[in-house]
Amino acid sequence: MAQAIGTTSAIPQASRSARWRALLREMWKHRVDYLFISPFFIVFLVFGVYPMLWGFRLSLSRWAGGQRPMEWVGLNNYIGLLTNDPLLGKAFLNTMMLLGWILPTGLAFALVVAVMLNVRRLRGRGIFRTLYFLPFVTSGVIVAIVFSQFLDKNYGWVNLLLGKIGIPPVPWLVEAIPAQISVTLLLHWMGSGTNILIFLGALQAIDRELYEAAEIDGANAVQSFFRITVPMLRPVLLFMIITATIGLINLYAQVKLLTNGGPQNNTYTMFMRMMDLIAGNRFGEGAALGFIMGAIILVITFVQLRLLRSWWTVEGNLKS
Amino acid sequence: MIGYALLYAFLVILAIIFMFPFYSMVVGSLMPKEELFRSYPQLWPPNGPQLTAYRLLLQIASPEEVAASGLQNISNYNFIRYIFNTLLIASVAVALQVFFNTLAGYTFAKRHFPFKNQLFGVILATLLLPAAINFVPFYLLVAGTLGWKDTYWPFWIPNLATAFGIFLMRQFIASTIPDELIDSATIDGASQFQIVTRIVMPIMAGGMVVLGILTFVAVYNEYILTNLIISKPDLRTVQLFLANFKQATIRAPLYDLLFAGSVMATIPLLVLFFVFQRKLVEGVMSGAIKG
Amino acid sequence: MFKNARPISRRRFLQAAALGATGALAACAAPVAQPAQPAQPAAPAEAPAAGGELTGELIFWGHADHPIYDAGQAFMKKYPGVTFTQVEITDERTTKVEAALAAGEGAPDLNWLEANEVQLYGRRGVLLDVTDVVKQYEKDLVPAKTAEARVNGRYYGMPGDITPNTLWVRPDILEKAGVPMFEKDIKYEDFLTAAKTVKEKADSSLYVFGADGGGQSSLMFQCPFYALGGNVSDESGEEILFDQGDAAVRAVAYAKMAWDAGAGLDAGWFSPPYWAAIKEGRLGGTYSPPWMRGFFETEVKTPETGQGKWKSVILPIYEGGEKHRTNVWGGATLCSYTQTKVPDLVKKFMEFTFATMEGAQVTADWGIVPPYLPWLTTRLKDVKQTLFSDQTWTDTLNEALTLMREDYYRTPAYGLSGIAGGGPLYDKYFIPMMKGELDIEAGVKQWADDLRTENKKLLESLK
Incomplete structure (x- = not known):
């Protein structure tokens, strides 16, 4: 993945030892830079590496928990999961399907709303922003309770309103596709606050003069959106795509609350499978599934970074 | 119209x-x-x-x-105390994270130094693993080796700087601050630290507010780690307290208390948001960049 | 209602108890010396030591609103030298327990574990062996419950809530539909016919059957499965018996009859629409464990919403399952961990809570059904609950106690199967069979095969 990120700094070609010396000199020259990034690496070394190695060791072991020793089983946990698990296939498909539903619609929606909130002459901006922020701070438990009330097939507001315009009751949390749509709506409702906030943070920094110049050139709002806003936001969009992908492949809490994986496992995600394995005392396989999910995320983000390589910095975008 | x-x-x-x-x-x-x-x-x-x-x-x-x-x-129970505890945990976490993540985000966005991309790759890679079972070694380390059971250190120190925060600040800074600005400040003899605190941070105030709010809400609403670390009643957070009301096994869920408690727990977040959202006004930094 | 229903006689109860004891003796190599005292009035076990002698601290993970918390308060009153500390926990309790187990310290001295959890943790060897205490009272405890605390002949917990399931009905709603209140021994088929009439005429359901089939809906399967002698696994938990015999297939078919009747309450268990239905009289009946009463009562606070209007009867008859017309659902066991620093105090507390009249009374006042026979035979009849307003409830409970099975094993495999209210394997097969998308015999077979795969891996992890 590292190769996908920009260019490496130039190191003069010379004899091996000279090159090393030059590299060390170069590094010493940048000691302040290393100091600035060091906090992450220090805490990661202390608090991240050990648990990760422990988890990796566990994924290659059988372990009964407590203070029992881990027993080495090689790749058996991985092989067992990939070849002989009654639920993982379904969980994988569901996770990918939810990713496909949620990622594009969620980001597009949040971007459009953020841009609308950023319209210069908008009155009551602060109120709108605060209202859109509400879902983000509302407790997930309560959101799930309220949603299950609204989406109830027989006595929910949503079906009542749909009935008023002649649409027959939708089995929201009962059938496969409606349940996936329900989860999508729930996640949009809960997640858009964050996404809108990040987009607003990025939009606030775009130089207004760019828009004024475009206006003078006769560009309308839609043209400005695609010629200035989107290119300027590309680094942030890239960030959102990658972190949202990671978040969605690890989708758990919201679905657990709303559908608990149902109906008939149609919203049962990989993370839920992992939690079930752990709860069922199969710690080794739970850890292995964690690493399998990490590998899936790695592949997907690698492809995303390859495809969107030019989005890494903003400079290139405005020139093109 | x-x-x-x-x-x-x-x-x-x-x-x-x-x-x-x-x-x-x-x-x-x-x-x-x-x-x-x-x-x-x-x-x-x-x-x-x-x-x-x-x-x-x-x-x-x-x-x-x-x-x-x-x-x-x-x-x-002492509800006010729990709110106070949670605010304390979240405020310190935000101060630490925003500062250290902006520092690192700036460095990755604007500086060029050996192994930069490899190191950034490592940071991204740490986002990949869903570590559902790793709470066991984490607990052994934090509660056992370091003896931080029933303290707030586990909420502050391990997340001093985060992959998510560094990545976010890097992207914000990359899309906002022109290289020329940094270069001219460097020529004027400003140290890297001065550039961060006097140039980058004022321009990135909006971005820092975004990271600060995201961090604050995440820490404020967290309860799985809290449940693991905190047992003493006086140190409880508000979410840990509220989580008890939804229990569905031995006790009927106390939804009325859950609802009222959730409303009160949300108020500090709303006030915070309302105060800081002014920083998100579009285009205001225009002048600062030119400045 | 059972106009002639008599409270179970002490003689009959002790017969059952003696049978259970014999079974237990046969199962365990080391019989206990304590003789049964069938002719004596149930003698409350004496509190073991005089008050001041016990000292120490007991840590319990659970709610302040909890039978064990109440027992803790009573225990402190009795032994002022003891401190009972309750630590509030969330639904992430197991995470906290696992961390403490790995760390070798920090687990609670007292925890309230579900039957399949006792079996799992017992097999893992992390629970405190309390065989000496339980053996001492084995004959005074409901045998079906003691079986649940036993792993390979050793006891890893004090038997707790016995939770025999019954059918709860609101006669006023039946009346509205012109259906006579159920007499004794109603047939399942007749029950469904009545349910259809009530649904049609009074817009009310006599059972819960949500589209997800989880939670309380699963009782429509669990209860016939229990009555017909089904088992998920053998006692060792190693062999899956789910598809042996016809219990599972027949139980699914019985559940499908209820599904096809379309008269059930279509609401997710414990979801807001479920609570709404209870208060609005759209739930006129349900299969239910005793502990559910507390959940109803906190919602149902006025006669308009059903307070005092509920009655309870023995479950309907499934052909061939007359002997065991009940079921166990939920019902926890009081456990401790090997790492506890106060094992003796823990055992004293266990003894006090479920093997003395005092402790049993405290937990029963909270609302569970303690397993202590001397208490059950003499005091259960005095328990009154506002939801039921008279004693019928406890009469029925008394009868249901005699219908319990001692050969029903809630092993870790039982947890995996999901029949206790839903889970991925249950969800994978149950509703497709209800909808007719999957043939019942084939479905049960596949379900059992998946269960074998999963259980094998679980057992491997315990080696």
Whole structure:
């Protein structure tokens, strides 16, 4: 993945030892830079590496928990999961399907709303922003309770309103596709606050003069959106795509609350499978599934970074 | 003009949709538990709003109300204290994370040094692993080796700087601050630290607010780690406290208290957001960049 | 209602108890010396030591609103030298327990574990062996419950809530539909016919059957499965018996009859629409464990919403399952961990809570059904609950106690199967069979095969 990120700094070609010396000199020259990034690496070394190695060791072991020793089983946990698990296939498909539903619609929606909130002459901006922020701070438990009330097939507001315009009751949390749509709506409702906030943070920094110049050139709002806003936001969009992908492949809490994986496992995600394995005392396989999910995320983000390589910095975008 | 009317119509409808569950929570908190759930959720308490649940949580309820609450031991709890604890944890976490993440984000966005990309790759890679089982070694380390059980260090130190925060700040800075600005400051003899604190941080105030709010809300609402680390009643956070009301095994969920507690827990977040959102006004930094 | 239903006689109860004891003796190599005292009035076990002698601290993970918390308060009153500390926990309790187990310290001295959890943790060897205490009272405890605390002949917990399931009905709603209140021994088929009439005429359901089939809906399967002698696994938990015999297939078919009747309450268990239905009289009946009463009562506070209007009867008859017309659902066991620093105090507390009249009374006042026979035979009849307003409930409970099976094993495999209210394997097969998308015999077979795969891996992890 590292190769996908920009260019490496130039190191003069010379004899091996000279090159090393030059590299060390170069590094010493940048000691302040290393100091600035060091906090992450220090805490990661202390608090991240050990648990990760422990988890990796566990994924290659059988372990009964407590203070029992881990027993080495090689790749058996991985092989067992990939070849002989009654639920993982379904969980994988569901996770990918939810990713496909949620990622594009969620980001597009949040971007459009953020841009609308950023319209210069908008009155009551602060109120709108605060209202859109509400879902983000509302407790997930309560959101799930309220949603299950609204989406109830027989006595929910949503079906009542749909009935008023002649649409027959939708089995929201009962059938496969409606349940996936329900989860999508729930996640949009809960997640858009964050996404809108990040987009607003990025939009606030775009130089207004760019828009004024475009206006003078006769560009309308839609043209400005695609010629200035989107290119300027590309680094942030890239960030959102990658972190949202990671978040969605690890989708758990919201679905657990709303559908608990149902109906008939149609919203049962990989993370839920992992939690079930752990709860069922199969710690080794739970850890292995964690690493399998990490590998899936790695592949997907690698492809995303390859495809969107030019989005890494903003400079290139405005020139093109 | 029609454009604006449509814009407002859209924003208002959206606002209603976005508000509704929150509104339901507030309405729900104003009625007794036995009125709370009816077919077709209620839009207003049928017997008028009642503040019983709030009084119970704030320890100012009458003995009759306590007797009827289904939670005789309510006086063992100290809701205000839990809110205070949570605010303390979240504020320190935000201060540390915003500072260290901006520092690192700037360095990755604007500086060039050996192994930069490899190191950034490592940071991204740490985002990949869903570490559901790793709470065991983490607990052994934090509670065992370091002896941080029943302290707040585990919420602050391990997340001093985060992959998410560094990545976010890097992307913000990359899309906002022109290289020329940094270069000219360097030529003027500013140290790297001065560049960060005097140039980058003022320009990135909006971005830092975004990271700060995201961090604050995440820490404020966290309870799995809290549940692992905290056992002493006095150190409890508000989410840890509220999580008990939804319990569905041995005790009937106390939804009235859950709703009222959630409303009160949300208030500090809303105040915070309202205060800081001014930093998100579009284009204001234009002048600063040119400055 | 059972106009002629008599409270179970002490003689009959002790017969059952003696049978259970014999079974237990046969199962365990080391019989206990304590003789049964069938002719004596149930003698409350004496509190073991005089008050002041016990000292120490007991840490319990659970709610303040909890039978064990109440027992803790009573225990402190009795032994002022003891401190009972309750630590509030969330639904992430197991995470906290696992961390403490790995760390070798920090687990609670007292925890309230579900039957399949006792079996799992017992097999893992992390629970405190309390065989000496339980053996001492084996004959005074409901045998079906003691079996649940036993792993390979050793006891890893004090038997707790016995939770025999019954059918709860509201006669006023039946009346509205012109259906006579159930007399004794109603047939399942007749029950469904009545349910259809009530649904049609009074817009009310006599059972819960949500579209997800989880939670309380699963009782429509669990209860016939229990009555017909089904088992998920053998006692060792190693062999899956789910598809042996016809119990599972027949139980699914019985559940499908209820599904096809379309008269059930279509609401997710414990969801807001479920609570709404209870208060609005759209739930006129349900299969239910005793502990559910507390959940109803906190919602149902006025006669208009059903307070005092509920009655309870023995479950309907499934052909061939007359002997065991009940079921166990939920019902926890009081456990401790090997790492506890106060094992003796823990055992004293266990003894006090479920093997003395005092402790049993305290937990029963909270609302569970303690397993202590001397208490059950003399005091259960005095328990009154506002939801039921008279004693019928406890009469029925008394009868249901005699219908319990001692050969029903809630092993870790039982947890995996999901029949206790839903889970991925249950969800994978149950509703498709209800909808007719999957043939019942084939479905049960596949379900059992998946269960074998999963259980094998679980057992491997315990080696």
